[in-house]
Amino acid sequence: MLTIDRTLFVLKILTVLGCGLIAGVFFAFSTFVMKALGQRPPAEGIAAMQSINITVINPWFMSAFLGTAVICLFLSIYSLWQWQQPISVYLLLGSLFYLIGSFGVTMVCNVPLNDALAIAKPESTEGASFWASYLTDWTFWNTVRTIASLAAAALLAIASGR
Numbered sequence: 001m002l003t004i005d006r007t008l009f010v011l012k013i014l015t016v017l018g019c020g021l022i023a024g025v026f027f028a029f030s031t032f033v034m035k036a037l038g039q040r041p042p043a044e045g046i047a048a049m050q051s052i053n054i055t056v057i058n059p060w061f062m063s064a065f066l067g068t069a070v071i072c073l074f075l076s077i078y079s080l081w082q083w084q085q086p087i088s089v090y091l092l093l094g095s096l097f098y099l100i101g102s103f104g105v106t107m108v109c110n111v112p113l114n115d116a117l118a119i120a121k122p123e124s125t126e127g128a129s130f131w132a133s134y135l136t137d138w139t140f141w142n143t144v145r146t147i148a149s150l151a152a153a154a155l156l157a158i159a160s161g162r
Contacts (some may be wrong), residue, residue: 101148
């Protein structure tokens with residue numbers, strides 16, 4: 001039978017792994033995927049990113065991305081409930097970094113950009129113009145998500161070791 005301590009430990013480890021995995025995906029996009037797409041003609045880059053934005057919605061990625069958010073929500077509530085515990089500040093800060101800096105930024109910044117790209121016509125002048133600003137804006141917010149996810153993983157790792 002799982003005890004509360006063992007369950008909490010498993011949740012913390014799963015969250016560290018989830019934050020790290022998501023940070024790695026975001027890191028790859030910011031450091032080389034978007035640069036490679038930006039080196040292609042706009043119509044090709046747009047079409048490729050449109051395809052990526054459809055393909056990313058799959059059980060593997062969504063389980064890691066959303067599952068980590070759910071556990072972070074639980075851990076943030078738990079940290080407030082157990083505020084007198086030394087690890088609570090790490091649990092809360094790590095969870096908030098992921099919930100706000102990764103999940104929140106995705107919903108508020110990256111998804112609207114992706115939605116706008118989804119209706120862009122790759123061969124049009126407007127599409128090419130939008131693509132230039134999309135590359136800059138999307139990559140900026142993606143880098144914010146990368147840093148937030150990595151910070152969350154680090155803080156939650158500290159909490160897991162205590």
